[in-house]
Amino acid sequence: MTNEDIEKIADDLEVKSAQEVLEWAIGEYPKIALASSFGAEDVVLVDILVKIKPDATIFTLDTGRLNEETYDVMERVRKKYNINIKSYSPDTEEVEKLEREDGFYSFRDSIDARRQCCNIRKVQLLKRAMSGLDAWITGLRREQAVTRTELKKIEYDEGNNIVKLNPIADWTQEEVWNYIKENDVPYNALHDKGFLSIGCSPCTRAIKEGEDVRAGRWWWENPEQKECGLHH
Ligand code: SF4
Numbered sequence: 001m002t003n004e005d006i007e008k009i010a011d012d013l014e015v016k017s018a019q020e021v022l023e024w025a026i027g028e029y030p031k032i033a034l035a036s037s038f039g040a041e042d043v044v045l046v047d048i049l050v051k052i053k054p055d056a057t058i059f060t061l062d063t064g065r066l067n068e069e070t071y072d073v074m075e076r077v078r079k080k081y082n083i084n085i086k087s088y089s090p091d092t093e094e095v096e097k098l099e100r101e102d103g104f105y106s107f108r109d110s111i112d113a114r115r116q117c118c119n120i121r122k123v124q125l126l127k128r129a130m131s132g133l134d135a136w137i138t139g140l141r142r143e144q145a146v147t148r149t150e151l152k153k154i155e156y157d158e159g160n161n162i163v164k165l166n167p168i169a170d171w172t173q174e175e176v177w178n179y180i181k182e183n184d185v186p187y188n189a190l191h192d193k194g195f196l197s198i199g200c201s202p203c204t205r206a207i208k209e210g211e212d213v214r215a216g217r218w219w220w221e222n223p224e225q226k227e228c229g230l231h232h
Contacts, residue, residue, distance in 0.1 A: 040196075065201050
């Protein structure tokens with residue numbers, strides 16, 4: 001499929017609901033999976049996806065530095081929907097080398113050091129998770145970050161060489177939470193403590209009212225640099 005084909009489909013999908021986008025994507029790409037970190041957007045997508053395809057592939061990157069609340073919501077989701085969550089862990093030798101040589105908080109030293117940690121604990125896992133897939137689904141939304149304002153509902157993910165679906169790209173935060181409440185979807189307890197975007201424990205904090213959604217992630221960096229290498 002060419003970039004032009006993808007752009008044309010993106011125009012068609014723009015007016016479709018998240019359910020319609022997922023139904024279309026499941027039909028089009030037999031080997032498709034949802035990448036979930038079990039934040040608010042991701043649990044919404046789990047709910048929508050499982051209602052369409054109960055045995056859909058849902059994977060998560062267990063970086064080894066997640067909050068207890070994240071494991072808790074993963075377990076509640078797993079039980080509620082009776083699903084297997086395909087978890088991926090970092091390479092033991094690489095983590096051991098990183099921690100032994102650079103310590104336990106090397107990601108605070110520089111952007112490169114932070115990216116190195118994200119690479120070992122996230123990006124390499126994602127590569128493994130995506131090998132053999134035709135497409136992946138994310139919970140990215142346009143209003144989440146300055147790096148995401150141009151997001152389409154379907155894109156060609158050049159970095160990972162795969163089609164990427166963003167079915168709730170046009171949703172507002174309010175729509176996400178309305179969906180969670182109306183459908184009684186389990187969510188991460190940290191959201192009730194002021195956390196909006198949840199990643200690894202040492203790299204995530206609560207935000208104050210009025211702050212940007214992603215202000216609680218890698219708060220010591222500039223907004224333009226706040227991607228972990230999973231989304232290009
Ligand atoms: S978010 Fe922080 S702890 Fe997690 S992989 Fe990236 S740098 Fe490492």
